[in-house]
Amino acid sequence: MGEFFSNVSRYPKYLITIILGVFASFLQPLIRRGKNPVTAIALIGALISGLLTLIFIVKAMVYPASMV
Numbered sequence: 383m384g385e386f387f388s389n390v391s392r393y394p395k396y397l398i399t400i401i402l403g404v405f406a407s408f409l410q411p412l413i414r415r416g417k418n419p420v421t422a423i424a425l426i427g428a429l430i431s432g433l434l435t436l437i438f439i440v441k442a443m444v445y446p447a448s449m450v
Contacts, residue, residue, distance in 0.1 A: 416422040 412425060416425055
């Protein structure tokens, strides 16, 4: 039974490692492309636009139109 809990306790480590690997593989090409000023401005604009979209969607989900 102790071996079972030892295996289960490793899963959070695997999850964190996978998430960090995905972020690293996603950000690495963006950082390389960000050296060009025009591309950097476009990437920053896309990031801001994505964050605003996410904020508006979550707000609409949490506060329905009847409550606003």
